[in-house]
Amino acid sequence: MDHMNAVTFTEVTKSYGDVRAVDGLTLDLRPGETVALLGPNGAGKSTTLDLLLGLGRPDSGTVRVFGTSPREAITAGRVGAMLQSGGLMGEVTVRELVRLACDLHPRPRRVGDVLAHAGIGQIADRKVDKLSGGQEQRVRFALATAGANDLILLDEPTTGMDVTARQAFWATMREQADQGRAVLFATHYLEEADAIADRVLVLHRGRLLADGTAAEIKARAGARKVAFDLAEIDAALAGRLRELPFLTALDISGHSVRLQSADADATVHALYGLGVYPHNLEVAGLGLEQAFVAITEAEEARTR
Template sequence: MTTTAVTATPVVGFEQVTKSYGSVRAVDGLSLVLRPGETVALLGPNGAGKSTTLDLLLGLKQADTGKVEVFGTSPREAIVAGRVGAMLQSGGLMDEVTVGELVKLACDLHPKPYKVADVIARAGIAQIADRKVNKLSGGQAQRVRFALATAGDSDLIVLDEPTTGMDVSARQAFWATMREQADQGRTVLFATHYLEEADAIADRVLVLHRGRLLADGTSAEIKAKAGARRIAFDLDGEIDETPIRSLPFLTSVTVSNSGSAAGSGHTIRIQSTDADATVHALYGLGVYPRNLEVAGLGLEQAFVAITEAEEAKQS
């Protein structure tokens, strides 16, 4: 007997999607697939198309061309079925009601609601449940938006800059809760400017630039795609920067005073696409670097390197 493998329906599918506002193309031929159980970070500089992409996914805007599907249906159908919970960057809160009343309304409207008390506890807003929504701080309002996004048993949770305005402890508690959601098999998609969050939380990272997908992979794969490594070392005494800046395979150089007791030491930080060749050439200059360190780029440096390289190609 022959067994046919069954492929799970993608959670989200974009196929050659475009969206323009006048002469500005915010999304430009975007194709991507999100699979069940993934935690995915959406990164990009301001104007990269992140918010428009999320609006298209949530059915808040319609694509000019291409196709957007959520669980094999239109975004609106998936949302009406209660399969999508969303936490947007702003809006979505009614002023003249209490936090508890607003959460109860969200639970009442969800096709598969959780208990109100459980939603409030999970979002860490029990202490402000009786407070009017218009009296909340920015971080408190974000936690309420999170409660609304998780008021029911949704299969996909979409978060746009979810921890903006939260202090460090609140951000840590928020992501601990999101890990629990992901561990239960839900797909989590979040856009963020906090790249350390993407590095620590995401199974997969998408980098958008001018509406196009520049990179798609794990955090480690994105760092490797940048094709550079960090080199740092100290030099004593006065230095001539010209030979250092002429070392091979450099993509950036920063020279700063090291703050040594003598007042004449310098710290050099380099990014190189071939660290071995750069270090070899460094010793060939006849200098004696101290505290030499060679390491891979962090996600933030890799993100900057990838987007700057794209800007250079288009200029």
């Protein structure tokens, strides 16, 4: 496998009417990386994947996949994709559908290996239209890996899978990356991005807001979370809690208080200054989901 970038976007823009779906996107993906693509609905994730698959052309800028156009890379059998859209042939067995995908691929893998790696060997003789939603997802994954692809694109890949299937799926994807393949996945399960991804890309209104490890993204958000319980919270105390310094978010539920602070030390110091005694006090960094929300909300506020 070569050492050039798996994917290169250079100042890419793409609009649909008055909507700028991708706005000046510049990024590189390298072989062997597992990269999470995050963003709220309308952030440009699907358009970015479409451009990588040659399903659309940028209005300006360039998209290169292993140094060639996306369509050339796909024709050469270097790209596999698992997308949300598109149905599966129903009147065939899982094995027959996977065999067809292998037969059509320029660099096919053995059917048995594909079935085993996707965890669908036990349902290989079942008709596709008799599968559960999670099983259909694993079949889509099998079709995406029917050949020896160097880049694998996944759009919400574990939707409908139970916890065990999700864990097995990501173990397989880690094996793919360890073999030198680039893996790019879009997901709403931010805990998966936190646990799996080597890099996290945060898109918002078509722009790249953040690019780094999950730890770097969480650190960039700046805030920390503080949690504690109080014996009693009346309206007056709730109002004083809302006036704590450096507060960026506050949630009061019964006796429990959860807040975010840009300076947790100063906030906790002021909390004790209110003359209350917090029980079960915890101070920790933001999780990736909280950091993601903080970054995108800050961008929304900046562009209003």
